[in-house]
Every structure is written in C-alpha cells, then in structure tokens.
Amino acid sequence: MTISRIRKSIVASVAIASMVVAGAPAGAVIVYDPTNYAQNVIQAARALEQINNQIRSLQNQATSLLNDAKNLTTLPLTVFEPLQQQIRQTQQLLNQAQNLGYDVKQIDQEFATKYKSIDLNASQKTLVNDARSRWTNSVGAFEDALKVQAGAVGNIEGSRSAMKNLVTASQSASGALQAAQAGNQMMALQSQQLADLTATMASIGRAQSLDAAQKAAAQAQGREQLRRFMGGGKGYVPVKASMFPN
Structure with a gap:
C-alpha cells in the first residue's frame, strides 16, 4: 500500500x-477520548x-x-579464435623445418650418422656429400628461423588490434563478469605472444646448434682430408741451386 x-x-x-456524528440522534452525547485518539x-x-x-x-x-x-552479463567480444589461428600459423612454420626438424628421434639418428660418428674411412666422395648435407642443414635452419621470426612479426598487428579491443571492452564493462572475461582474454593474448617468442628462440637456437655442429664435424673431416692429401711421401727438401753454372 x-x-x-x-x-x-x-x-x-x-x-x-463525520457522517456518523451527523446522523446521531438529537441529544446524543459524543464522548471524545484524547488518550484513545x-x-x-x-x-x-x-x-x-x-x-x-x-x-x-x-x-x-x-x-x-x-x-x-x-x-552476469557476458562480454560480447572474444579474441580467442584469432589468437588460436596465430598460434596454429606459428606451429605450421615450425613443422616446415627443413631436413633436421624438432623431432627428438630424428635428431638422434641424424646426429649419430652425420655429426657425432663420422666415418673418416669413407670415400672422398662420401665425405664431400656428407659435408654438403650438413651445410645444407645449417643453411635451411637459418632460413627456417627467419620464417618463424617473420611470422612472429606478422602477428604483432593482430595482437595490437586485439589488445585495443580488449582494453576498450574492459573500460566499458557493465559488470564484474565482463571485466573478468576481458582480463582472461588479455592473459590469453600474452600467452600467444609468449608462444611466438618461444618459437622464435627455439628456431634461432636450432640454427645456431646446427651451425656449431656442422663446424665441429667439418674440422674433424678437414683433418682427415688433409692427411689423405699429404699422403705417405716425403715433404719438400731444400737443395742448393746455382744461378749460373760453371
């Protein structure tokens, strides 16, 4: 009411x-009780x-x-799928690693035959082919690293756009749930950026490791090839010579 x-x-x-009082019989006494009132x-x-x-x-x-x-109102903005797409693109670049990839079993087999246990008794042609294969692995690894770096740089614009939209959505959030969802998506964006950074560092480290292994193997092979070149003959022996014969 x-x-x-x-x-x-x-x-x-x-x-x-008032009507009751007006309709009361003549001579009736109306009692007013202040306490009751x-x-x-x-x-x-x-x-x-x-x-x-x-x-x-x-x-x-x-x-x-x-x-x-x-x-309880949910955030109308989501950047989850674009971030997932960027991570998948980075993974595809890593999976395209040439010759010697990121598979542990493959690395163990390749290093055992081409880097760690070189057959120095093999033919000259085999040694040259193995050296060329190691050099190709090193060059391919540096190329792969450049591709991954280019992919990470290409994702910067998408990350910038996602961050801008998330900050705007967070500032205009109408409730606690929207603010929390915006914060969670910002953390997902940071995770995607860390994934790009991890992939870049892994590709650079792979290239540097293959290059160092190639140089170490080349030194061992170079010593063997020098020994074969020198052969078992005698070295240069100086003799006296006369410019003008008698």
Missing part, C-alpha cells in the same frame, strides 16, 4: 466519522513508517537485482 492510498483511507475514515495516531504513524521501510527495502532489492544482472 502506498502513502497516497493511506492518506485516502484516513480521509475516508474522517468522512465516515493519541494512540490511534501513533499506531497510524507506525504503520506508515513500516510501509515506508518496506518500500525502501523493495527499492534496494530491485537495485541489487539490476546489479546482479549486470554482473
């Missing part, structure tokens, strides 16, 4: 009381205060429900 309705009820009660006024005031408290309580509940609805 609203305050206006209570006022209308009080006015109606006063009107009814004061108690009735106090009770009416208390009832009015209770109604006001109920109205404020309902208003607070309505405000709370509106806030809950805002807090």
Whole structure:
C-alpha cells in the first residue's frame, strides 16, 4: 500500500466519522477520548513508517537485482579464435623445418650418422656429400628461423588490434563478469605472444646448434682430408741451386 492510498483511507475514515456524528440522534452525547485518539495516531504513524521501510527495502532489492544482472552479463567480444589461428600459423612454420626438424628421434639418428660418428674411412666422395648435407642443414635452419621470426612479426598487428579491443571492452564493462572475461582474454593474448617468442628462440637456437655442429664435424673431416692429401711421401727438401753454372 502506498502513502497516497493511506492518506485516502484516513480521509475516508474522517468522512465516515463525520457522517456518523451527523446522523446521531438529537441529544446524543459524543464522548471524545484524547488518550484513545493519541494512540490511534501513533499506531497510524507506525504503520506508515513500516510501509515506508518496506518500500525502501523493495527499492534496494530491485537495485541489487539490476546489479546482479549486470554482473552476469557476458562480454560480447572474444579474441580467442584469432589468437588460436596465430598460434596454429606459428606451429605450421615450425613443422616446415627443413631436413633436421624438432623431432627428438630424428635428431638422434641424424646426429649419430652425420655429426657425432663420422666415418673418416669413407670415400672422398662420401665425405664431400656428407659435408654438403650438413651445410645444407645449417643453411635451411637459418632460413627456417627467419620464417618463424617473420611470422612472429606478422602477428604483432593482430595482437595490437586485439589488445585495443580488449582494453576498450574492459573500460566499458557493465559488470564484474565482463571485466573478468576481458582480463582472461588479455592473459590469453600474452600467452600467444609468449608462444611466438618461444618459437622464435627455439628456431634461432636450432640454427645456431646446427651451425656449431656442422663446424665441429667439418674440422674433424678437414683433418682427415688433409692427411689423405699429404699422403705417405716425403715433404719438400731444400737443395742448393746455382744461378749460373760453371
């Protein structure tokens, strides 16, 4: 019941009381009890205060429900799929590694035959072919590293756009859920950037490792080829020579 309705009820009660007094028989004595009247006024005031408290309580509940609805509203923006696509592109570049890739079993086999245990008794042609294969691996690894770096640089623009959209969505979030979702997606963006950085460092490290292994193997093979070139003959022996014969 609203305050206006209570006022209308009080006015109606006063009107009814007036009609009763007017319709009373002539000579009837109307007794006015101040104490009873004061108690009735106090009770009416208390009832009015209770109604006001109920109205404020309902208003607070309505405000709370509106806030809950805002807090449960999901963020209309998602960058998950674009970030996944960027990670897949980086993985594809890593999977395209030439000759000697990132497979542990393949690395163990290749190093065992071409780098770690070189057959120095093989023919000259075999030694040259093996050296060319190692050099090709090193050059291919540097090319792969450049491709991965180019892919990581290409993802910067997408990351910048995603960060801008997420910051805008976070600042205009209408509730706690939207703000939390924006924060989670920012963390996902950082994870994608870390993945690009990890891939870049891995490709560079692979290229440097293959180059160092190629140089170490070349030194061992070079010593063997020098020994074969020198053969078992005697070296140069100086002799006296005369410019003008007698």
